[in-house]
Amino acid sequence: xxxxxxxxxxxxxxxxxxxxxxxxxxxxxxxxxxxxxxxxxxxxxxxxxxxxxxxxxxxxxxxxxxxxxxxxxxxxxxxxxxxxxxxxxxxxxxxxxxxxxxxxxxxxxxxxxxxxxxxxxxxxxxxxxxxxxxxxxxxxxxxxxxxxxxxxxxxxxxxxxxxxxxxxxxxxxxxxxxxxxxxxxxxxxxxxxxxxxxxxxxxxxxxxxxxxxxxxxxxxxxxxxxxxxxxxxxxxxxxxxxxxxxxxxxxxxxxxxxxxxxxxxxxxxxxxxxxxxxxxxxxxxxxxxxxxxxxxxxxxxxxxxxxxxxxxxxxxxxxxxxxxxxxxxxxxxxx
Numbered sequence: 266x267x268x269x270x271x272x273x274x275x276x277x278x279x280x281x282x283x284x285x286x287x288x289x290x291x292x293x294x295x296x297x298x299x300x301x302x303x304x305x306x307x308x309x310x311x312x313x314x315x316x317x318x319x320x321x322x323x324x325x326x327x328x329x330x331x332x333x334x335x336x337x338x339x340x341x342x343x344x345x346x347x348x349x350x351x352x353x354x355x356x357x358x359x360x361x362x363x364x365x366x367x368x369x370x371x372x373x374x375x376x377x378x379x380x381x382x383x384x385x386x387x388x389x390x391x392x393x394x395x396x397x398x399x400x401x402x403x404x405x406x407x408x409x410x411x412x413x414x415x416x417x418x419x420x421x422x423x424x425x426x427x428x429x430x431x432x433x434x435x436x437x438x439x440x441x442x443x444x445x446x447x448x449x450x451x452x453x454x455x456x457x458x459x460x461x462x463x464x465x466x467x468x469x470x471x472x473x474x475x476x477x478x479x480x481x482x483x484x485x486x487x488x489x490x491x492x493x494x495x496x497x498x499x500x501x502x503x504x505x506x507x508x509x510x511x512x513x514x515x516x517x518x519x520x521x522x523x524x525x526x527x528x529x530x531x532x533x534x535x536x537x538x539x540x541x542x543x544x545x546x547x548x549x550x551x552x553x554x555x556x557x558x559x560x561x562x563x564x565x566x567x568x569x570x571x572x573x574x575x576x577x578x579x580x581x582x583x584x585x586x587x588x589x590x591x592x593x594x595x596x597x598x599x600x
Contacts, residue, residue, distance in 0.1 A: 286591070293583050297582075300579055305357075308575070310350075361373055362569035367561050376554070376573065379550050379554045380573065383543070383551040386539060387535040387536050393474050394473070402524075421479035429545075430542075432472050433541075436468045436472060440468060451548040466548070472542050472546075485524050537577065540553075
């Protein structure tokens with residue numbers, strides 16, 4: 266095979282040179298698809314490697330070997346693992362996650378209801394925590410090394426140090442058990458009014474906000490402080506621009522890329538890490554559905570939930586990466 270003539274630019278390289286931003290976005294999307302495919306293999310293979318068996322769990326310890334063999338045959342567990350994986354992935358790509366082994370209901374239908382509940386909870390937590398974290402981060406920078414900054418840092422460190430289940434139980438104890446001003450458990454259902462839903466998710470939302478707020482605020486503060494040490498910020502201050510206006514108008518926009526990254530990562534945590542909070546507050550979301558399925562080894566449900574959680578996490582990370590590239594032109598032309 267002959268080599269291309271000297272000075273000839275390959276089509277792929279030519280496209281990358283003419284459209285650097287678009288080519289980077291396409292690369293990130295392809296990389297995310299490959300990563301999700303690899304994660305699907307880990308989810309399916311990892312669950313298959315776990316000790317125990319659904320047939321034995323479902324039938325109980327007194328089950329006869331013939332009954333266990335019949336259940337395995339009915340569920341197709343005797344087929345090769347590669348065949349079952351390819352079949353499962355092919356249906357999952359089409360949105361069909363099969364039938365629950367335990368309840369005999371469609372997994373996709375159940376996930377559709379549960380995912381909406383989880384997104385509603387995580388969405389409201391994000392709606393509160395993101396603007397609050399950015400504002401507190403800018404406020405901490407404005408009063409850096411002074412009392413407001415120290416108070417914000419101490420509270421954020423305390424919030425980071427406490428696990429979400431502990432924060433959740435504290436909120437239940439004070440606001441539900443002791444004072445009776447909040448709803449527990451956090452029960453929502455179809456046809457429930459919007460205000461009633463907000464009242465029901467008040468405590469789990471507060472828990473999620475406290476968990477992610479501190480990290481986003483501290484990273485926002487660090488990113489803005491890094492920009493504040495730049496020469497152009499010193500020039501802005503020498504020209505008489507007030508400190509707070511310099512932060513809002515110049516420092517915050519130039520620190521946008523790392524702020525976007527940390528916000529996207531915490532949003533991903535809100536979706537994936539909501540499992541513990543949903544279990545604590547008995548909230549009918551994806552996390553609770555997955556935990557219930559794990560207890561009875563309902564593999565189709567666990568695999569579907571794991572794949573959806575992974576897809577959301579990878580998608581939000583990809584979005585953060587793309588937004589960082591768009592916000593920072595230097596990332597489009599790496600050396």
